[in-house]
């Protein structure tokens with residue numbers, strides 16, 4: 001299939017493009033490079049030895065997206081592009097709401113216009129809010145702690161509604177837990193522009209000596225060692241999840257958690273990283289980061305076939 005991948009130069013997007021190409025699909029990447037690099041496209045090509053079509057475009061550019069649909073045969077869309085949740089994002093809701101919802105609507109509209117019926121949406125465990133762990137797909141969603149999470153929940157609802165109006169439109173809503181790791185080539189990985197907000201890239205930059213020490217956000221959570229617990233899933237497993245989703249799309253909207261089902265605390269992760277690499281990661285405990293919850297991990301039985 002020819003798959004339009006928005007945000008395909010980003011961390012999860014680039015690993016997914018490799019998985020798609022290796023599974024025999026073609027990819028058309030649309031990315032505005034706001035938190036990614038052009039050279040990642042070259043690396044995808046080098047790793048897979050396959051051709052890639054690239055458009056430097058913002059997913060909110062309605063006319064530009066229309067031109068892409070008009071000029072290319074597209075069988076399906078994977079929509080990764082979006083502004084990401086970080087602590088301080090709670091201060092700029094309008095930007096998040098505009099970018100993340102407009103892009104979903106523009107792409108869904110183009111799919112309706114051009115008869116594209118396969119859509120895989122990059123959602124997030126954030127939509128569960130501060131729910132009871134483990135998070136199960138059937139749970140009622142709680143309000144999330146940041147505008148980014150709200151945009152993911154709203155995009156899910158918009159796409160679900162479209163499947164009701166147009167039963168041929170098939171959507172998978174993939175709720176990611178915390179992706180970590182890199183492609184085995186070592187050529188691509190998580191390299192955010194600027195100082196990382198997420199734990200793993202921060203830890204790797206401390207290990208490299210680029211940042212002085214890790215700041216652990218809070219040690220007063222009701223968890224195993226009082227630090228935040230998350231479900232860290234390897235990015236290549238996440239990438240494979242997208243290929244499987246595309247291959248198995250069914251009519252209507254379907255939700256899948258993409259997580260391991262196992263919770264790991266911040267200090268457990270730091271210790272595991274130190275043990276695996278034989279490197280010390282200096283850290284200090286500081287106050288909680290606004291918007292963070294204590295525990296977030298998946299009930300992964302729907303994707304692993306256990307349910």
Ligand SMILES: O=c1ccn([C@@H]2O[C@H](COP(=O)(O)OP(=O)(O)O[C@H]3O[C@H](CO)[C@@H](O)[C@H](O)[C@H]3O)[C@@H](O)[C@H]2O)c(=O)[nH]1
Pocket residue numbers: 084085124125126176177178197198199200202214215216217218227228229230266289292296
């Ligand atoms: O410098 C840091 C960064 C993070 N943390 C902690 O590490 C854990 C993980 O934080 P982070 O890597 O920032 O991920 P989350 O806040 O869990 O958010 C991620 O996981 C969500 C899904 O659960 C996605 O929606 C988000 O986009 C994604 O960034 C949390 O307990 C943080 O408090 C630190 O202590 N120090």
